[in-house]
Every structure is written in structure tokens, then in C-alpha cells.
Amino acid sequence: MEPIEDLDVLAEDEVRQRQADKDLDEDQLDQIKHGYDEATGDKQVYIETYGCQMNVNDSGIVASVLEESGYGLTRDQEDADVVLLNTCAIRENAERKIRTRLGMLRSEKEKRDGELMLGVLGCMAERLREKLLEQEDLVDVVVGPDAYRDLPRLLYEADATGQAAVNVELSKQETYEDIQPVRYDSNGVSAYVSIMRGCDNMCTFCVVPFTRGREESRPVTTILSEVAQLAEEGYKEVTLLGQNVNSYHYTDEDGTSVSFAELVDRVSRVSPEMRVRYSTSHPKDCTDDLLKVHRDRPNVCNYIHLPVQHGNTEVLDRMRRTYTREEYLALTERAKELCPGVSLSTDLIAGFCGETEEQHQDTLSLMEQVRYDHAYMFKYSERPQTYAARKYEDDVPEDVKQRRLEEIIERQNQHAKESNEEEIGRVHTVLVEGPSKKSDEQLFGRTDTNKGVVFDREDYEKGDYVKVRIEDCTSSTLLGTAIEKTTLAEAARTDSITTEPAVA
Ligand code: 5AD
Ligand code: SF4
Numbered sequence: 201m202e203p204i205e206d207l208d209v210l211a212e213d214e215v216r217q218r219q220a221d222k223d224l225d226e227d228q229l230d231q232i233k234h235g236y237d238e239a240t241g242d243k244q245v246y247i248e249t250y251g252c253q254m255n256v257n258d259s260g261i262v263a264s265v266l267e268e269s270g271y272g273l274t275r276d277q278e279d280a281d282v283v284l285l286n287t288c289a290i291r292e293n294a295e296r297k298i299r300t301r302l303g304m305l306r307s308e309k310e311k312r313d314g315e316l317m318l319g320v321l322g323c324m325a326e327r328l329r330e331k332l333l334e335q336e337d338l339v340d341v342v343v344g345p346d347a348y349r350d351l352p353r354l355l356y357e358a359d360a361t362g363q364a365a366v367n368v369e370l371s372k373q374e375t376y377e378d379i380q381p382v383r384y385d386s387n388g389v390s391a392y393v394s395i396m397r398g399c400d401n402m403c404t405f406c407v408v409p410f411t412r413g414r415e416e417s418r419p420v421t422t423i424l425s426e427v428a429q430l431a432e433e434g435y436k437e438v439t440l441l442g443q444n445v446n447s448y449h450y451t452d453e454d455g456t457s458v459s460f461a462e463l464v465d466r467v468s469r470v471s472p473e474m475r476v477r478y479s480t481s482h483p484k485d486c487t488d489d490l491l492k493v494h495r496d497r498p499n500v501c502n503y504i505h506l507p508v509q510h511g512n513t514e515v516l517d518r519m520r521r522t523y524t525r526e527e528y529l530a531l532t533e534r535a536k537e538l539c540p541g542v543s544l545s546t547d548l549i550a551g552f553c554g555e556t557e558e559q560h561q562d563t564l565s566l567m568e569q570v571r572y573d574h575a576y577m578f579k580y581s582e583r584p585q586t587y588a589a590r591k592y593e594d595d596v597p598e599d600v601k602q603r604r605l606e607e608i609i610e611r612q613n614q615h616a617k618e619s620n621e622e623e624i625g626r627v628h629t630v631l632v633e634g635p636s637k638k639s640d641e642q643l644f645g646r647t648d649t650n651k652g653v654v655f656d657r658e659d660y661e662k663g664d665y666v667k668v669r670i671e672d673c674t675s676s677t678l679l680g681t682a683i684e685k686t687t688l689a690e691a692a693r694t695d696s697i698t699t700e701p702a703v704a
Contacts, residue, residue, distance in 0.1 A: 244272045246280035250297060251288025253479060255322055257392045257441055259286045260381025262321065262348050269352035273384060277308075282317040282355060284341075287324035289411050292581035298324060306338055317355065319343060323411035326368040327584060333364050344368035345397070345412050348376070370398075370413035377422040380429065387633050389663050390475075391435050393426050394418065395463065396442035401482060403509070404520045404587035405552060405580060408443055415443075417450045420458050424470060431471040436631055436663055440467065440478040446485030461489035468497040472689050473665075475631060475648070476500045480507060480547075483531055484522045491538040498692030502539055503573075503650040506532065507547035511566030512559040515552055518592065525566060532570050543649035545574035550608055551601030552580045553592035560604045567611050573619050573651065575612045579605045613675055620651070620673035627683065628653065629691040630668045632660055653678040665691065 245266050249259040262284065263273050274280050283305060288294040298320070309316045319341040320332055332339045340358040343351055347367035354365040375397055383391055399408050400415040427438055440463070442448065448460040458466075468476045476499055483506050494500050506528075510516050513524040523531075535542050548563060567575075579601045582594045596604075630645035636654045637644070643657050645666065653668055654677055660666050665687055668680035 242272070243270075243281040244274040244279050245282045245284060246274050246277045247284045247286060248277075248301070249286045251286075251290060251294055251323065253392055253439065254394070254441055254443065255286050255288060257381055257394045258322065258345060258348070260383055260392075261376050261379050261394075262286065262351060263382035263384060264379050265348055265351055267382060271352075273382065275384070280316070282319065283308075284319040284321055287320055287322040289323040289327060289407050289583070291578060292583075295324060295328075302338065309338070317341070317358065319351075319355070321345075321348070321351075323407070326370075326411060329366055329368055333366070340364055342366045342368060344370060346371040346374040349374075372414050372416055375416050375418040377418045380426060387662070389435060389631065389633050390437035390439065391430050392439050392441045393423060393430070394442065395423055395440045395445060395478075396448050399443040400447070401444060401522075402520060402587070404518065404592070405509075405549065405583065407583040407586055410585045412443060415447060417448050420450050420452065420463060420466065423463065424466060427467050427470045427474065431474050434663060436473060436665070437475040437477065438467065440464070440476070442478075443480065444482045444485070445478045446481040446487075446490065459487075459489065460485070461487060461493050464490065464500055465493050465497060468493070468500045472499060473687060474499060475688065477503065477650070479505055481505060483508065483528055486531060486535075488534070488538070491535055494535075494539045494542065499688050501648050501650065502541055503543040503545070503648065504535060504539075505545045505547075506535075507576075508566065508570075509547060509549050510552065510555075510559075511563035512555075515555055515559050515562075518554065518588075519549075519552060520587070525562065529566070529569060541649070543573045543651070544570060545576075545650070546570070546572050547576045547578070548608055549578050549580050550605040551596040553588055553594055553596070555580075555596050555604075560607075563608060564611055567608070567615065571615050571619065572612065573616060573649065575608075577605060577608050577612060617673075617675040620675065620678060623651070623670045623673060623678055625670065627667055627669050628678075628680075629686060629688070630655070630666050630680070632662050632664045632666060634662045647678070651678055652676065653680050655680045655682050658682055660685065667691070 247259045247262060249255050267273060277283060285298060285301060287298045305318055309318065314337065317340040318338060320339050321343045322345055325342050325344045329342050332342055341354045342364065343354060344367065347369055350367045354367055358365040396415060396417045398413045398415045402409050430438060446460050448463055451457045464476060464478065486506065494502060508528050509519055509521055511525055516524065532544060535544065582589045628647040630647055630653045632643050632645040634644060636642040641657050642654050643660055645653055647653060655668050660682055664685050667683040667686050669683055670678045670680045672679040
């Protein structure tokens, strides 16, 4: 039999294998497990998150997994024994940021004579695994988005062997359905709840299907119990999260099939005082049923993020978005008809392969027709493995892309400003998230339609619903005066958008 010291470095599955082979007895297994606990006992982990809300939620899952195996969490990188970067690969500059950050951490590691473990998690893990590992002694663990349960073992293995440990396998099953993420970045008022992972859409510009794998929906019951738990802890808003939430689909053991519209409806019934939002959706799956849930459930917010990406049908086709400009416009009209006052936001890409000046103008005219309250606007950047990278030429010159993006941004700023000006004189129910950025004497909150509002604190507190009259605005924020504290149920009975004479 092997001496126990040599077993320190065994991977868990190897241990399991050996146990199966009757190579180890129960005592030895105990000792290994004990050594493992001791090894992790007083280590502090610092997690840095890049990219989307999905990654913020994933960092919470990572924190939960690590806490469970005895690690402490720190907000201060200086105190950390382990620094984990939860990465994003969606655009080129996201990747560049991580590289710069790794460069900085290299000097930190050298300063500490190597006594700092570094991990790269998330979307960049798979693609950069080889490059990262080539940079000897820098990165200790590389872990893909479906392998976070394996992180304690990987850290232990890397520590024990001095060699980098890697798990970037994608899994069709993993939804982390049983893990309550640590909400260490949360304001205690709004929380994200993951409902599905991955994406099957294969838009030609997008790397997500390659970095995060196939779509998998989380069981309804675990979602509802997480929301109930949040309500009990005093949270007032949940955002259901996924790369493409509208294609959520879960079939219970008893064969009952639950669509996204049904899920949102059920979540909204957990607590009448809990606002429900979701992100992010694909227009192709935005059904009338879903719009009716927005209309009929007072705590489902009157706000929909509907990424259009482009305003020209031919470009949409090359992007493989599966809808035409006209179909998209019809959908936004339907949303406005069924949900009066609905606020729409979007994602837009400027300078996609082959985009002509005329096609770019179509994006601007579509914006003019829809009039989004908010937009996330990007310059196209080629992503490895994608269909566009393989089959299309990234042929719009950089300066043209930049100019087109600026035109889109300018148009959007204009629309946001006009939309905010229209709010003056209206009364909104605002959920208070905390003090405003500029002053402790003022509070910041959001309307049902997701607009940020700042008003004087008086006696109101974080987590309150407050009726606020909008008096003024900037292009990004509404400024108001509090009228009174309210509840969502009460607000639904009276109004949320009472139009009153505009204040000059
Ligand atoms: N280039 C530019 N923007 C992109 N997005 C996704 N992939 C790319 C890319 N290759 C944008 C899309 C998507 C958002 C999350 O990021 O607009 O909706
Ligand atoms: Fe990417 Fe398209 Fe899936 Fe969104 S829907 S994650 S853009 S492939």
C-alpha cells in the first residue's frame, strides 16, 4: 500500500477509483479528507468578476462552493491567498482587460514569492487554457463555467502538486440548481436568480454557445424556493437570469411542461411585494403569453430588454437572428399595445461584416421607430470559432465602425433624454436601492420601467417602495420628490404612471 503522504496529490475521482479498486480503506479516506479540509481551512479567496450579470451570479456560486469547503471570502485582494478572475469572452476588449489584469497579478505573485494562487474562471477558460498554461507559474487553476463544483479539488491539487489544474468541460446537465449563490455584491434589495444556462441560438457573431455550451433549464421548484428564500431575507426584486431566458423550458417528473411565461407568472406569485424582472431575452421567443404576464401581474415589471442587434433584415439574416426588421417592429408594437407604457431596451452592434452605409441607416431608423429607453451599443469584434469569423470578412474599416457606433450612441442619448423629459410631472413607484452615488442625503432607486431616480432621503430607507413625483432629469437619471411610502399592492391599485401637468 502507498504511504499516505503520496496520496495528498490524488484527485478526488482517482481516490474514488482506488476505493472502488479496494486500494484504500476507510481510515485512509478519512485522513485524505481531513488533510484536504486543513489545507483549505484558513485561506481567503478574492473573486473579481468581469462581463455580464450571469457572471456576477456565477461568482456567487463559486463563493458558495468555496465557503462550503472551508475557504473564507475577502473583499480585499491584499488579504487574499487565492485570486480568481471570473472572465468574459464576449467582446475583444473584455479579453484584453483580463490579460492586462493578469499582468498586474504576475507582479503581485512575484512580490509574494509565489505565495498567491491565481485562477482563471468562466468564458475565457476553455479558449485560453493552453495559452494560460504556457505562461508557467502564473495561473494555478483554469476552470470553465460548468466545473465550479470541482474548484476546491482543483485548488487543492494545484497547491499540492505545484502544477496548474484544469477543468473546462462543458456539461449539458449542470445548472447548479441546488446551490444558493453567495450574494456578496448585492445591495440586499435586488438579487439575480439563475434559471438557465447556455444558449442554443448560434447567432453568427456570438461566442457564448462555444464558451457556455448548450441550453439547460433549471428545475422550477428550486427557482421558486430560491425566490421564496430571498423574499424571507427581505429582498424586494429578483431578476431571472439566463443567456436567453425566453427559451426556458422545463418538464417536471409528472410530465408538466413549464414555459418561460408560466415560470414568470409563478415567480410573481411567490410574494406580491417582490418585483420580477428578467434578462436577457431573444425576440424570436417573446410570446403573447409572456406579454400578457407583464400586463396581468402587477409585480412583473413593465420593462422588456429585447436585443435587436441590427435594423436591416439582410444583416439580421447574416447574423442568424431568425427575425426580420418588420417582424421585430411588429413585436414591439404588440408589446406597446398589450402593455401600455412599457419600457423597451436593446443591444445593438455597429459595423457587422458586410454592413453598408444604407444598412447602418436602417439601424438608426429602427431606433427612431421603437424609441428605446436604454441600449447597450457595441462595435462588432470578431470572435474566434464563430460562424462569422469562419465565413465572413470583417470588412468594415475600424474608423467607419467607430463613426457608426458614435451615431448610434448619439441617437440613443437623444431618445433617452427625450424619454426622461416626458417623465417630468409623472408619479412613479420607486424601489429604493440605497444612497445615491453623490450624496448620503439622497436616495437612489428604480421605477418599474427600470429608470434610475434620485430624491431626498427624508425618512425613507433602502428596500422601501416610495411614490416619487418626477421634477427634473438628466439624460440618464430622473430627479424627484418623495410623496409617501407605499406597497406594490397599493401602487397597483392606484397608479404607477399618473400623468400630471409638467413642471416647467
Ligand atoms: N461583437 C460585438 N458585440 C457582440 N455582442 C455579442 N457578440 C459580439 C461581438 N462579436 C453583443 C451583442 C449581445 C451582447 C451581450 O453583446 O449585442 O447581445
Ligand atoms: Fe449569443 Fe445569440 Fe445566444 Fe444571445 S441569443 S447568447 S447573442 S448566441
